Amino acid sequence: MAHNLADQMVEQFRIRNFCIIAHIDHGKSTLADRLLEQTGAISARDMREQVLDSMDLERERGITIKAQAVRLHHRGGDGRDYVINLIDTPGHVDFSYEVSRSLAACEGALLLADAAQGVQAQTLANAYLAINAGLEVIPALNKIDLPAADPERVTQELVGILGGSTSEVLALSAKTGEGVPALLDEVVRLVPPPAGDPEAPLRALVFDSYYDPYRGVVCYVRVVDGSLLAGDQIRFMATSESHTADEVGVLTPKAVPMQELGPGEVGYLITGVKEIGRIKVGDTVTHARRPAVQALPGYAEPKPMVFSGLFPTDGDDFERLREALEKLTLNDASLQYEPETSKALGFGFRLGFLGLLHMEIVRERLEREYGLDLVATAPSVAFRVHLTSGELREIRSPQDLPEPDYRTSIDEPYVKAMIITPAEYIGGVMELIQSRRGLEGSMHYLSPERVELTYQVPLSEVVFDFFDVLKSRTKGYASLDYEPSGYRPSDLVKVDVLLNSVPVDAFSSIVHRDKAAAYGKLMTERLRELIPRQLFDIPIQAAIGGRIIARETVKARRKDVLAKCYGGDITRKRKLLERQKEGKKRMKMVGSVEVPQEAFVAALRVDAD
Amino acid sequence: MPRSESTPTDWPDSPELADRAGGWTAAYVHIPFCSRLCPYCDFAVVTGREGDLDRYLFALGAEIDSEPAWKPLDSVYFGGGTPSLIDPTQLARVLEKLDRQFGLAADVEISLEANPEDWSPAKAVALREAGFTRVSFGAQSFEQRTLISLGRRHRPEQGEEAVASARAAGFRSVNLDLIYGSAGEDLARWTSSVERALGLGLDHLSCYGLTVEPGTALHRRVAAGAPAPDPDIQADQWETANALATDAGLVRYEVSNWARPGHTVRYNLAVWAQADFLGFGLSAHRFRGGIRSHNYRHFDTYLEAATAGVPVAGYEEVSGWDRELERLFLGLRRAAGVISGAGGAALGASPEGARLEEAGVIAFDQDRLRVRRPLLTDAASRAVLALPPP
Numbered sequence: 001m002a003h004n005l006a007d008q009m010v011e012q013f014r015i016r017n018f019c020i021i022a023h024i025d026h027g028k029s030t031l032a033d034r035l036l037e038q039t040g041a042i043s044a045r046d047m048r049e050q051v052l053d054s055m056d057l058e059r060e061r062g063i064t065i066k067a068q069a070v071r072l073h074h075r076g077g078d079g080r081d082y083v084i085n086l087i088d089t090p091g092h093v094d095f096s097y098e099v100s101r102s103l104a105a106c107e108g109a110l111l112l113a114d115a116a117q118g119v120q121a122q123t124l125a126n127a128y129l130a131i132n133a134g135l136e137v138i139p140a141l142n143k144i145d146l147p148a149a150d151p152e153r154v155t156q157e158l159v160g161i162l163g164g165s166t167s168e169v170l171a172l173s174a175k176t177g178e179g180v181p182a183l184l185d186e187v188v189r190l191v192p193p194p195a196g197d198p199e200a201p202l203r204a205l206v207f208d209s210y211y212d213p214y215r216g217v218v219c220y221v222r223v224v225d226g227s228l229l230a231g232d233q234i235r236f237m238a239t240s241e242s243h244t245a246d247e248v249g250v251l252t253p254k255a256v257p258m259q260e261l262g263p264g265e266v267g268y269l270i271t272g273v274k275e276i277g278r279i280k281v282g283d284t285v286t287h288a289r290r291p292a293v294q295a296l297p298g299y300a301e302p303k304p305m306v307f308s309g310l311f312p313t314d315g316d317d318f319e320r321l322r323e324a325l326e327k328l329t330l331n332d333a334s335l336q337y338e339p340e341t342s343k344a345l346g347f348g349f350r351l352g353f354l355g356l357l358h359m360e361i362v363r364e365r366l367e368r369e370y371g372l373d374l375v376a377t378a379p380s381v382a383f384r385v386h387l388t389s390g391e392l393r394e395i396r397s398p399q400d401l402p403e404p405d406y407r408t409s410i411d412e413p414y415v416k417a418m419i420i421t422p423a424e425y426i427g428g429v430m431e432l433i434q435s436r437r438g439l440e441g442s443m444h445y446l447s448p449e450r451v452e453l454t455y456q457v458p459l460s461e462v463v464f465d466f467f468d469v470l471k472s473r474t475k476g477y478a479s480l481d482y483e484p485s486g487y488r489p490s491d492l493v494k495v496d497v498l499l500n501s502v503p504v505d506a507f508s509s510i511v512h513r514d515k516a517a518a519y520g521k522l523m524t525e526r527l528r529e530l531i532p533r534q535l536f537d538i539p540i541q542a543a544i545g546g547r548i549i550a551r552e553t554v555k556a557r558r559k560d561v562l563a564k565c566y567g568g569d570i571t572r573k574r575k576l577l578e579r580q581k582e583g584k585k586r587m588k589m590v591g592s593v594e595v596p597q598e599a600f601v602a603a604l605r606v607d608a609d
Numbered sequence: 610m611p612r613s614e615s616t617p618t619d620w621p622d623s624p625e626l627a628d629r630a631g632g633w634t635a636a637y638v639h640i641p642f643c644s645r646l647c648p649y650c651d652f653a654v655v656t657g658r659e660g661d662l663d664r665y666l667f668a669l670g671a672e673i674d675s676e677p678a679w680k681p682l683d684s685v686y687f688g689g690g691t692p693s694l695i696d697p698t699q700l701a702r703v704l705e706k707l708d709r710q711f712g713l714a715a716d717v718e719i720s721l722e723a724n725p726e727d728w729s730p731a732k733a734v735a736l737r738e739a740g741f742t743r744v745s746f747g748a749q750s751f752e753q754r755t756l757i758s759l760g761r762r763h764r765p766e767q768g769e770e771a772v773a774s775a776r777a778a779g780f781r782s783v784n785l786d787l788i789y790g791s792a793g794e795d796l797a798r799w800t801s802s803v804e805r806a807l808g809l810g811l812d813h814l815s816c817y818g819l820t821v822e823p824g825t826a827l828h829r830r831v832a833a834g835a836p837a838p839d840p841d842i843q844a845d846q847w848e849t850a851n852a853l854a855t856d857a858g859l860v861r862y863e864v865s866n867w868a869r870p871g872h873t874v875r876y877n878l879a880v881w882a883q884a885d886f887l888g889f890g891l892s893a894h895r896f897r898g899g900i901r902s903h904n905y906r907h908f909d910t911y912l913e914a915a916t917a918g919v920p921v922a923g924y925e926e927v928s929g930w931d932r933e934l935e936r937l938f939l940g941l942r943r944a945a946g947v948i949s950g951a952g953g954a955a956l957g958a959s960p961e962g963a964r965l966e967e968a969g970v971i972a973f974d975q976d977r978l979r980v981r982r983p984l985l986t987d988a989a990s991r992a993v994l995a996l997p998p999p
């Protein structure tokens with residue numbers, strides 16, 4: 001390791017706090033690698049690609065899920081030593097709240113754009129977040145080494161968003177390292193140093209937290225005013241909980257304890273709290289004896305956008321699922337869950353997710369890290385139902401929709417969807433948005449070739465397969481970002497699916513009336529493919545209330561027998577049948593019908609059309 | 610239809626016969642040689658190894674000699690491969706060895722599998738002289754197109770001629786094997802094939818649904834996109850065969866087997882009744898004293914091992930609850946069904962058993978359990994094999 005400024009706090013004028021923001025895959029984590037190498041934060045031996053992506057899932061999927069802070073030491077062009085706190089953020093829309101949190105701990109943001117792909121939806125969305133948070137935004141091209149790079153065009157696009165002159169746009173390659181050596185000097189030059197009041201009462205923002213099985217909850221903090229010392233009696237202003245600061249320190253990226261974190265510094269705080277729920281990300285830490293009057297602004301909790309039921313295949317695993325969820329939420333405060341009962345699937349939980357990727361990740365972790373075998377039900381958004389009683393009720397599962405007699409209307413969540421597409425595909429994209437009930441469209445040319453479209457679209461139309469379809473209609477060139485924009489009334493109906501005349505709650509869905517017939521047809525056709533033939537005919541129906549809108553039949557199985565079983569075959573044939581029986585364990589009995597678990601997922605998958 | 614009352618005890622589907630078979634002594638002899646490998650075949654066969662015939666017969670003899678003595682055999686079954694490829698005098702020598710080692714019962718049934726392609730009236734006579742009483746021809750079809758698609762080289766007439774010469778030579782029982790469900794074979798073609806077979810006045814008919822077994826050429830073909838047998842067409846074909854055979858006076862006594870009274874195959878009945886049986890030759894299986902064991906399947910390994918007196922490649926003990934479930938699994942293939950026993954009681958009490966009963970797949974009738982819809986036998990077998998011990 002280069003040098004350790006040891007236990008003393010750093011004066012603010014020698015601190016720079018910045019985060020790297022960009023569209024997904026534009027190279028944030030790879031650039032962070034280069035900076036870690038350059039500053040000696042990580043030895044060549046410990047270096048690996050996207051070293052800050054430390055979770056298994058991040059490494060497997062090659063994406064960042066959780067923001068990571070790291071403290072770097074840099075000798076500036078002026079010969080002075082600087083402490084630079086860098087936060088690498090995720091690019092995927094599901095995790096944009098991580099970006100918001102990171103921004104609140106920084107004075108500057110490095111906005112990367114892939115020099116070949118150009119400005120994409122999350123480039124724009126994250127740029128706006130940074131500007132609105134009052135940060136100095138440094139625009140930079142990345143991947144200028146790519147043969148398809150078009151630096152001039154992308155520079156123009158960045159200038160179009162941020163203003164300024166084209167000469168201010170940096171040109172980098174995180175892969176070859178081109179442009180990187182000068183980058184930190186630019187950060188020192190352009191990002192303002194923190195300007196906290198060292199004499200004021202302590203105010204430190206909790207911008208993230210995670211659970212360590214040995215240490216309990218570890219908070220990431222950004223000290224704004226005053227100083228935080230190890231051993232201080234502290235108070236969390238929002239929760240009013242008081243604790244001792246057992247340990248404070250910085251991440252290099254290893255945790256290194258310090259005596260003190262001064263104003264402007266970024267580091268960690270351990271208080272001995274074991275339950276992550278007791279610490280609120282966005283809270284302000286102050287001193288118990290000399291508390292601050294006003295808390296820092298903090299930020300809104302991420303709101304789950306998508307809900308889905310998770311049920312253990314084996315009913316006996318319910319308690320294990322509960323324990324696994326408790327553990328998982330220790331490190332993922334954005335995950336919400338509550339018990340749910342399904343007639344078809346038994347006892348399970350209704351989970352709230354930030355998006356489909358988040359849902360996929362959670363499910364994968366539960367199955368992999370906790371060895372659970374799970375059935376997931378159709379993802380759904382949360383609706384608001386106006387009851388005849390005047391009450392407004394939020395429902396997160398189609399099963400909870402009150403009968404028509406008890407409700408007057410239903411509101412559904414909308415998002416402001418932003419799409420960036422090459423101009424040649426505008427027609428197809430607009431057609432798609434229209435078919436998804438998009439409203440109030442607007443259009444803006446980023447450059448003669450590329451267009452930004454903004455629409456109000458029901459979340460339910462965007463969150464599932466929209467992106468896949470968008471990609472396929474634009475040969476992969478369009479990108480999408482969206483943010484919640486409130487609720488609007490809609491003509492919605494609940495479509496039930498009946499197997500052998502028994503409604504299967506897990507397949508029910510709330511859809512727009514105009515799409516109910518298509519949905520019913522799709523579901524019944526899919527289920528006919530997915531449900532294996534059984535001993536009797538199985539009618540599959542889709543219905544709105546008592547009215548059948550689609551119908552299919554799984555014909556009874558007629559032949560299920562080995563042609564031969566003679567003396568030489570017995571062991572082999574017996575094993576074969578036993579194996580087939582094992583396979584059947586992945587079936588759920590729904591009434592008298594055996595439904596493969598995959599059917600629950602596959603039937604509800606919304607493919608690109 | 611309380612047929613059991615009017616049924617003689619050797620009626621093919623009679624429970625008495627089915628259960629009596631549990632006391633029979635049977636031996637299986639495997640002759641692995643074939644002139645060509647059929648595309649659907651996953652039996653233990655070799656081609657182009659006729660040069661090793663003597664070594665093989667020697668190994669077989671060594672195996673027979675070292676098998677502990679037993680009761681005289683009620684039944685000997687030469688399967689393959691293609692036993693009819695071998696010179697009848699050589700088969701006779703194997704029979705002599707069996708006779709010396711175990712004895713042959715006075716009414717012993719000695720059966721062999723034969724290919725119409727290498728059959729001749731002279732061979733029929735020689736085999737009769739060697740002691741064979743039953744022959745089973747792998748005719749497979751009487752439709753040229755189907756024969757081609759099955760990779761068989763004989764013409765339909767050869768099947769007919771083979772049956773005629775076997776009859777003339779005085780075989781007590783003559784059987785034909787047919788295969789249904791090959792590519793392009795529709796119900797009409799199958800029907801005419803079955804009618805032509807039954808027109809020969811058979812004692813026994815076996816109809817097997819074509820199965821795509823892993824490791825076969827057929828499997829590779831299907832994996833590459835060729836059509837797999839359609840289970841619905843196969844169901845129609847089986848039902849047609851069942852109706853035609855019944856009209857011709859044959860009685861179905863197992864999923865794939867029909868016989869005239871007095872012409873059921875003893876060796877198979879013994880196996881399905883979970884009787885002990887002996888097995889000799891490449892990959893042969895046996896069941897003696899609660900131990901099921903099998904020989905090496907690789908030809909050269911078998912030759913070496915059997916000559917050295919250690920042909921057995923593996924064994925398992927079948928006892929307790931496993932044995933009870935296996936008894937059901939085997940017995941349920943028979944039209945006569947099986948004595949319910951503890952396993953049947955467990956099945957009846959299980960939810961899966963109730964579903965099968967409700968769907969008319971199985972039925973409990975006094976002390977017996979039967980499969981009522983033979984084409985769904987495996988649904989019952991799976992349920993049986995999954996039953997936990999009481």
Ligand SMILES: Nc1nc2c(ncn2[C@@H]2O[C@H](COP(=O)(O)OP(=O)(O)OP(=O)(O)O)[C@@H](O)[C@H]2O)c(=O)[nH]1
Nearest residue numbers: 024025026027028029030063064091143173174175
């Ligand atoms: N050619 C080239 N490839 C690069 C460069 N920078 C990153 N990449 C590649 O781009 C891909 C994505 O890089 P990451 O660093 O994981 O991107 P990210 O922005 O952190 O992605 P998310 O965290 O998922 O949003 C990887 O395959 C990198 O190797 C570059 O400068 N040139």
Ligand code: SF4
Nearest residue numbers: 643646647650689690
């Ligand atoms: S003749 Fe019979 S044993 Fe020989 S290859 Fe053909 S199917 Fe297999």
Ligand SMILES: [Mg+2]
Nearest residue numbers: 028029063064
């Ligand atoms: Mg990343």
